[in-house]
Amino acid sequence: MEDREQKKNELWLTQGAGRDLILGQAMDLLDSVLDYKELIMGYACAIKEINTKFEVLDTEFGVRYKRNPISSIHTRLKSQTSILEKMARLGIPPTRENIENNLNDIAGVRVICAYIDDIYMLADALTRQDDIRLIKKKDYIKNPKPNGYRSLHLIVSVPIFFAESKKEIRAEVQIRTIAMDFWASLEHQIKYKKHVDQAEDVIARLKECADEIAHVDQTMQEIRMEMDRIKEKPSD
Ligand code: GTP
Ligand code: MG
Numbered sequence: 001m002e003d004r005e006q007k008k009n010e011l012w013l014t015q016g017a018g019r020d021l022i023l024g025q026a027m028d029l030l031d032s033v034l035d036y037k038e039l040i041m042g043y044a045c046a047i048k049e050i051n052t053k054f055e056v057l058d059t060e061f062g063v064r065y066k067r068n069p070i071s072s073i074h075t076r077l078k079s080q081t082s083i084l085e086k087m088a089r090l091g092i093p094p095t096r097e098n099i100e101n102n103l104n105d106i107a108g109v110r111v112i113c114a115y116i117d118d119i120y121m122l123a124d125a126l127t128r129q130d131d132i133r134l135i136k137k138k139d140y141i142k143n144p145k146p147n148g149y150r151s152l153h154l155i156v157s158v159p160i161f162f163a164e165s166k167k168e169i170r171a172e173v174q175i176r177t178i179a180m181d182f183w184a185s186l187e188h189q190i191k192y193k194k195h196v197d198q199a200e201d202v203i204a205r206l207k208e209c210a211d212e213i214a215h216v217d218q219t220m221q222e223i224r225m226e227m228d229r230i231k232e233k234p235s236d
Pocket of ligand 2: 105
């Protein structure tokens with residue numbers, strides 16, 4: 001806030017004759033730029049919070065069970081252009097309030113796990129935390145999309161403590177296995193390069209791959225569970 005006031009004052013000092021019109025436009029522009037920076041800052045902080053929560057869970061699990069459930073974590077902030085495009089698609093004026101109330105995926109956290117049961121363990125451990133509020137859950141593993149896409153999606157909100165205020169900020173969390181991520185990454189590349197919706201054969205083969213991958217995921221999980229039942233060899 002102080003930053004904005006200071007910059008406005010600087011503008012006042014540097015403008016000459018006929019300044020009112022120019023000044024008005026410049027102030028609007030400055031307001032929107034600073035507002036945007038503040039808006040994005042909140043989402044960037046939400047990403048940090050959620051990222052740390054998953055890192056903590058991974059560390060705890062590693063110590064307790066000598067196995068790390070998380071293979072990698074990827075985060076992304078929606079770009080200004082994508083935010084404006086999505087608001088235009090929704091037909092809603094892109095004010096700060098409208099953006100905050102209508103977009104759930106400005107902050108994105110993708111967690112890649114080893115096994116299917118790790119996905120649910122992590123989702124439960126996250127949503128049980130008393131500062132996390134679960135807004136929406138989409139289980140595309142139990143109910144895959146018609147094209148074969150699998151992943152667990154959570155929309156959550158997390159409180160962010162700033163110097164003088166606290167704000168609940170929403171984020172989209174996608175949790176999937178390495179195998180599901182492999183399929184989704186390649187499908188995304190293929191889909192965005194060409195008009196796949198016009199190639200029925202490609203759609204069917206991609207779906208076949210997704211189902212095969214799901215079968216492999218299931219088998220790998222069964223193997224691990226069997227190994228868990230076998231007693232560990234005493235170390236030398
Ligand atoms: P958006 O408006 O795209 O945010 O979709 P939505 O609100 O219907 O959400 P949904 O949970 O279905 O999907 C959100 C995100 O999941 C997308 O932005 C992708 O990252 C991922 N996703 C969903 N469906 C697919 C798919 O068929 N293929 C791939 N590769 N990714 C997908
Ligand atoms: Mg999205």
